[in-house]
Every structure is written in structure tokens, then in C-alpha cells.
Amino acid sequence: MQKEIIISSTASQNRVAITEDGKLVDFFVDHPEKSRMVGNVYLGKVARILPGIRAAFIDIGLKHDGFLHFSDIGDTLRDNLNFADDDFIAEPEEEETKKPQRGNDEKKETRSRQYPKLKKGQEILVQILKEPVKGKGVRVSSSISIPGRFCVLIPYEKQIGISRKISDYKERKRLKNLARGIIPSNCGLIIRTASRDQSEEALKADLNFLVKTWEQIQEEVKKNSPPYLVYKDLSTTISVIRDLFTPDVSNIFIDSKKLFKEIRSYINTHQPELLDKINLYKSSVPIYEEFRIEEQIKSIMTRKVDLPSGGYLFIEHTEAMSVIDVNSGRYAAKKEQELNSLKTDLEAAREIARQLRLRDIGGLVVVDFIDLEEDRNRKKIYDELKKEFKKDRAKIAMLPMTDFGLVQITRERIRENILQSTHEICHFCNGTGIMQKKSSLMHEIDRWLQRYKNDGNKHSLRLLVHNSLGLKLREGPFSTIKKLQLKYFVRIKLEEKTDVNPQAFRFLDAKTGKEITHDYL
The missing domain is CATH 3.40.630 (Aminopeptidase)
Structure with a gap:
């Protein structure tokens, strides 16, 4: 099986496609104007505590406060892993212990019953777990995870987890022994899938980078007041390279010189033996057309x-x-x-x-x-x-x-x-996917005129509608617009415009030009 990563870059967005034998299996979109937020670390302040929903809201300087559920306060290594290894590849190896092990659900339930020691106005360091969706704020955790190429650093934890995708017993044991030798005090470590067959020097270099990042975060916390962004994670494109550019990937093709250099620089620092797999695409044929990805993207x-x-x-x-x-x-x-x-x-x-x-x-x-x-x-x-x-x-x-x-x-x-x-919500149908029939709109116009006349008005009117509705109002030798004028004894000047909502109409006083639509709706 040939696995490839194909990256198309324009001024408006980067698109990352992962294919297996030419078939699209993963797709990511990176918007420069709307940068990725998952993984960012903020120094925040407790804005509200709501015991009824077992959560607190944290002011981190965004439009909406971050949502911190009590179960996301002081999570263990196992619970942290889902964010820490954002791509969900790795799973922690269970540590041997003489104590009986409780199930995940039981541990979470016990944690959630405990009332955390939070108070309004308290400073707290949090990390974004989930992006804002449909007007909701981000979801945050007070447990910090710093992912690297080969491992993930979990400050204030003392366990070692190893990806389940590394199934070979000898390799797991080797990596576990390596991790024990390099892990900093008062920190936990997750060994990622990409660590398979890597040397101690490679893991050490990756870990040193993560430790420096954590030290920088601590320095930023000391120097600044909440709300403050103390650490910004990698962009979507580079994070995909970090998480998914593994040795089983045959090639990466990129159609942007700038992004090509950025990715090569990142890989040169973390895994230089993979540099030969990174290629700059130079053909005049659009890259997704050349690799027959465009049609597959349209289908999704x-x-x-x-x-x-x-x-x-x-x-x-x-x-x-x-x-x-x-x-x-x-x-x-x-x-x-x-x-x-x-x-x-x-x-x-x-x-x-x-x-x-x-x-x-x-x-x-x-x-x-x-x-x-x-x-x-x-x-x-x-x-x-x-x-x-x-x-x-x-x-x-x-x-x-x-x-x-x-x-x-x-x-x-x-x-x-x-x-x-x-995509964005259609402002004509408001995302419903259906539109009112023109006969229904003409019925609403009729009712509007009835209310207008019942109020004792006799002024001439201007009626602004979309071209498609205007065509229907003028249709036939004895058109609807003529019938309405005769029915209510009012002069109506019909004006058709392409920039008017096809699902609406506007009435203006012909003399003053004042809009009066909402007065009689």
C-alpha cells in the first residue's frame, strides 16, 4: 500500500489530503484567518462556578468563556491522552501495580463527585481541548499536555504510557526503559507510535524540546496576568505532519515553496532521515487534479x-x-x-x-x-x-x-x-435547505397591504423584490400586482433588484422613501 500526503496551499487556506493507493482517507483544512485553537494554553481566571452542571467557566480572553467540566480538572495520564495525542493514535500502557485497578468509568465518576477547590477570580492555567462549535465556547482542561514528534510531556504526572500501535513486546520494553531513563522528575510521558525503532538520542532531543516549551510556559505565567495566551500550538498543517508523517508514508507533495521550506525545517529538526520523502510539486496542473483528489473532495x-x-x-x-x-x-x-x-x-x-x-x-x-x-x-x-x-x-x-x-x-x-x-449558512434559507414558494410570499404581500389599508393609509408605495419574485408578480395579462392595486386602491411601483433577498420583500413610502415594511408585518 502506498500512503501519501498531498498538500495544496493558496492565500486563503491550506488543504491536506492523505491517500492510500490514491484513495482519500483523511482530509484537513487549515484557515490562516481562523487558526487552530486546540492545544493552546491560556492563563485564565475563574468567571463562574456552576455546581448544578458540575462545571466552571474560565475567562481566557475569547468571545465566550472556556467551559471547564469538573472531570477535566486534574485528569490522570490515561484521561489526558485523548488530547495529548491529538490524532488518537496512542494509548497508554497500563502500569503494573499491587493495588487493585478501578475501571475508567469508576475513576471518572469518583472524580466528578468531588467538588474541586475553585473560587471566582482564581487564576488557573488551562489548555483548549475542543474548538468552539455553533456559538459555544471552547472546552478546556486544567491538565496540560505538550505533544512532540515522538512523545508527549504531561507535567505533574509520574506515569509512562506507550502507544498500543507498538505491539512488539521487545520494542515496548526497550522504549519503556528508555523513557524511564530520560523522563524529568514530576512529569509523565507518553511514547508515541512514531517512536518505534528510534534511538535514545532522538527521543532525548524531542523531550528536551518539550521540557524547554514547558519552562517557557511557566515563565510566561510568572510575567503576565490573566487572561493571556501563554502557548500557541502548531498550525493544523504542521500538526498533521507532526502526528501523521510516519515512516510508512511514501511521499509528501507540496505545491507551495514557503510551506515546503517550513515542513522541511520542522522535519530536519525532529526526524531528518525522512527529508528525502518531502517533494516540491512544480507542475502547472493543479496538484489535486494531478493526483485525482479534487473529485473525491467534492464528493464529501x-x-x-x-x-x-x-x-x-x-x-x-x-x-x-x-x-x-x-x-x-x-x-x-x-x-x-x-x-x-x-x-x-x-x-x-x-x-x-x-x-x-x-x-x-x-x-x-x-x-x-x-x-x-x-x-x-x-x-x-x-x-x-x-x-x-x-x-x-x-x-x-x-x-x-x-x-x-x-x-x-x-x-x-x-x-x-x-x-x-x-461552507457558511445560506442567508436566504437560514440553513434549512428549503425556501418559501413564491405563492406564499405573494400571500404575505397581500396580507401586508390589508393591514396597511386597515390602518387608514392611502399613500403610494414602492415594492422592492428580487427579480424572480418580480417576474411572478408581473406574470400574465392581468398580473398579481395589478390585482393588488385594484383590490386595495393603492398605487404600487414595483422595483426588481438582484441584491434583495428572494425570501423577503420591502415596502417604502413612495413620497418620503422611508421603509415601512416592519410596521405592518
Whole structure:
């Protein structure tokens, strides 16, 4: 399998695509005007404490205060890992201990029952865990994690974690012994997947860089007052290189000289043996067209996704959840319905896992599969989803399929999904995807004129509408606009403009030019 990272850079954004044998498996968008916030460390101040929701709000100088849940105060190494290894590759190795181990859920529950020692106005160092989404503020933690190329430094922890992707026992033992020899006092350490087969010198160099970063953070805290940004993490593009440019990647292609130099500089500092894999793309053909990625990117922006057997997925987003409907397409009328439904559902399961990852869809996801009669077939769908979700770096939980063919999935949301980061809400339909019929708008105009006349007005009016509505109002030999003038005995000058909202109309007093639309709505 040939794994490649293809980076397209323009003045407005950087796009990072990861492909396996030419097939898009991961996609990231980096907006220079809206920089990545996850990983930033702030010196903040406790603004409010709300025991009812077991949380506090921290003033860190942003538009909205940061949300600090009590369970994110003083987390252990295991709980920190999901942020610290932002790409979700690594998992900590459980430390041997003579004490009985409590389950994760039990530990979290115990922590959440404890009332943290916080008070209003108190200074606190926090790190952003999740980007702001849909008007909500960022989520923060008081546990700081500083990720590097090979390891992650966790100040005030004393455990060592090793990525589960490093499965070889001898290699795990070697890395653990190395970590014990280089770990600073009063710090925890996570050994990342990229550390496999790395020398002690390489790990030491990476750790020294992280220790210096932590020392700089402490110095900034001493010198400044809250709210203050004491540490800014890497950009999305460089963080992807840090986390995902592993030895199994065959090549990186970049179409920007500036970004090419920036990435080479970073890799030269941390893993110079990979420099030969970094290539500057010089062709006049757009890079994503050359690598046949453009069409694949366009497909993840649409609601409909085709399946190989003729079925398709339909993906919808609501405020509460994302909903995916599986349809059989041309297979619907064929014989052996159970087998055909199973085939389509299995294809859908693989594609759903891929789409969640590509589109970076987080939160609650409900999938409506084609109904299956046999329990063993439902289990096959569940097992297929579990297998495919292992490829995802995000934390995912899932319930078995119900009798109605529904599967409930939760996927950790770190940032806006791809659709939210590349699109904006339509100001005509306000994101509903539907628009009022012109007949309904003309009905509203009629009711407006009725209220206007009932108020005793006799002034001439100017009616401003979009061209498409104006065409409908003027349609026919005895047009609607003429009927309205005769019905209410008022002169109306119809003005059509392309810059008027197609879903609205505006009335102005013809004499004074004053807008009076809202007076009679």
C-alpha cells in the first residue's frame, strides 16, 4: 500500500489530503484567518462556578468563556491522552501495580463527585481541548499536555504510557526503559507510535524540546496576568505532519515553496532521515487534479454518497445529531431480499466509517440501515462497523443495531466538521435547505397591504423584490400586482433588484422613501 500526503496551499487556506493507493482517507483544512485553537494554553481566571452542571467557566480572553467540566480538572495520564495525542493514535500502557485497578468509568465518576477547590477570580492555567462549535465556547482542561514528534510531556504526572500501535513486546520494553531513563522528575510521558525503532538520542532531543516549551510556559505565567495566551500550538498543517508523517508514508507533495521550506525545517529538526520523502510539486496542473483528489473532495461535500452495488447513503445534519439513511437503490426489486440488503448494508458500513472520518463528523450519529430479518446479519453489520472504526483516530462508541435497523454512534468532536469549516449558512434559507414558494410570499404581500389599508393609509408605495419574485408578480395579462392595486386602491411601483433577498420583500413610502415594511408585518 502506498500512503501519501498531498498538500495544496493558496492565500486563503491550506488543504491536506492523505491517500492510500490514491484513495482519500483523511482530509484537513487549515484557515490562516481562523487558526487552530486546540492545544493552546491560556492563563485564565475563574468567571463562574456552576455546581448544578458540575462545571466552571474560565475567562481566557475569547468571545465566550472556556467551559471547564469538573472531570477535566486534574485528569490522570490515561484521561489526558485523548488530547495529548491529538490524532488518537496512542494509548497508554497500563502500569503494573499491587493495588487493585478501578475501571475508567469508576475513576471518572469518583472524580466528578468531588467538588474541586475553585473560587471566582482564581487564576488557573488551562489548555483548549475542543474548538468552539455553533456559538459555544471552547472546552478546556486544567491538565496540560505538550505533544512532540515522538512523545508527549504531561507535567505533574509520574506515569509512562506507550502507544498500543507498538505491539512488539521487545520494542515496548526497550522504549519503556528508555523513557524511564530520560523522563524529568514530576512529569509523565507518553511514547508515541512514531517512536518505534528510534534511538535514545532522538527521543532525548524531542523531550528536551518539550521540557524547554514547558519552562517557557511557566515563565510566561510568572510575567503576565490573566487572561493571556501563554502557548500557541502548531498550525493544523504542521500538526498533521507532526502526528501523521510516519515512516510508512511514501511521499509528501507540496505545491507551495514557503510551506515546503517550513515542513522541511520542522522535519530536519525532529526526524531528518525522512527529508528525502518531502517533494516540491512544480507542475502547472493543479496538484489535486494531478493526483485525482479534487473529485473525491467534492464528493464529501454532498449529501448523497453512492455505494458500489447501486445503493447510496444520504447524510443530513441537524442541531442535535447527524442522520445517515441507507438506501438500496436499484437493488430494491431483486430477489433474495435479505442477501441483497445485507450486501448493501455491509458496503454502507464501510463507507459510513470512511465518511465520518473524512468529514470529521462528531457528536451523535444515527444510521438507518436497510431492515434485516436475521439477528446474525445484524451482528455482521455491527462487527463490520467495529472493524472499520479501528482505523479512526477519534474516540467512538456504538450500540448494536435495533429491531428497526437503527445504529447509534457517538464520535468525539474536537473541531468543526469539514462542511462547517468550508461552507457558511445560506442567508436566504437560514440553513434549512428549503425556501418559501413564491405563492406564499405573494400571500404575505397581500396580507401586508390589508393591514396597511386597515390602518387608514392611502399613500403610494414602492415594492422592492428580487427579480424572480418580480417576474411572478408581473406574470400574465392581468398580473398579481395589478390585482393588488385594484383590490386595495393603492398605487404600487414595483422595483426588481438582484441584491434583495428572494425570501423577503420591502415596502417604502413612495413620497418620503422611508421603509415601512416592519410596521405592518
